[in-house]
Amino acid sequence: MSPKVAVILSGCGVYDGSEIHESSAVFVHLSRAGAQNVFFAPNIDQMHVVDHIKGQPTEEKRNVLTESARIARGNITDLKDLKVRDYDALIIPGGFGVAKNLSSWAVEGKDCTVLPAVEEIIKGFHAAKKPIGLCCISPVLAAKILPGCEVTVGCDTECEKWPHAGTANVIKQLGCEHVNKQVNEVHVDAKNKLVTTSAFMGNSPIHEIYDGIGEMVQSVLKLI
Template sequence: MDLFVTCMMSSVAGQVVGGDSSDRQEYKLSPGAQPSDPNGRAPLHNKSAPTKPAPAIMAKRVAVILSGCGVYDGTEIHEASAVLVHLSRAGAKVQMFAPDADQMHVVNHCEGKPTEEKRNVLQESARIARGEVTDLAKLNVSDFDAAIIPGGFGVAKNLSDWAVKNKDCTIQPQLEKIIKMFHQAGKPLGMCCISPILAAKILPGCELTVGQDKECKMWPYAQTADAVKEMGCKHVNKDVEEAHVDVKNKLVTTCAFMCNAPFHKVFDGVGVMVQETLKLA
């Protein structure tokens, strides 16, 4: 019994006693081991790697480019609102821009006829932006991860002269430069309704949709698809609740009110466009 107690005490001290001194074998405690561990092993919790905090997810910075206020001479208001709601829901940081220039003309939206009135694109866009809109000339591409352009006839009248020249149109110079810079930087562009014609003009060979290419009551602007094809781009038929993603050019398009669809379907289609644009950012 005395020998057993002696061996146990010697083991705790780091030695095994038995025979003469030449037979003794020493055991050193592992770093962090407790004397109560007869095998000299470190506790398991000391082997655990320190927990690293999860990396912060940066909010996407998106420039939304407007062309006035009102479907017939500016930005289509419901499309702009849909874009802003979906961006807000996705946690994006948004800044709105518009050119500081006169509109092509002002349209009486009750009658659908031009008036003699003069209005400024930037000032009209401020109605949608709740006053928070910046001159397009101040847009710095390096400050943003993506750009989105809602539709409306303002795209065809104020951001270009498509309404007059169709496929032979020219693009507002500042906007043309900005679109090219986003594309060259590999940053995605989202466009809806008539605004994809901007990409068709600036990015030859790109893929896009303005809805369907067969005109009918549901698709009154289907001839736009033919013009896109004549400009050397690929048109992809899509329904109003869908979007087309041109991965190569990082271009996301949806038809919106190029289709005579219910508001909620246009809203949903714009949402798909926004989501796919943010995925590429």
């Protein structure tokens, strides 16, 4: 039987939800590999709604599950119904929704809390020794939840190509190992069955980001 992968979304749009291109890349690469995927999202309000032209919060209220359904083409399930036993692997695309809706990383950094349902699911897959794939900012969830794990969010030295290198250093403060990787590469923490790639944490051409996510998906599937 083809592997069955749970994909957790956090809204729709880079500044307040899931990064759409990353989510789509996960969807396409899973499909190409012959894997089944099921989209999930928490049925909660977004932290806020951002005007993606102005880059500024608005007075709107939006629901994470409803917005995530835009990416999933309406085929999405409430996160509370995700049962670890029913899936072979877990993948969480990036986007600020990870740091705003799935956790409070955006405002509290290493002192953040993770949405209880998300924490329970990540710990559940980890305890069951089922692989977890994370890209862009979502590796911070593992760094917070799985002490001593190894992840990458790209490079730990800030430069024009890596403007978010500070995140790598915060991950180190949490007692985890950060491994520098290029955007088209992944890091595999074999002990924890954790696969991470940097995606939009760096300034790279979108086709390289797409390829890196493909490597992440393939590496996750190999660990099943």
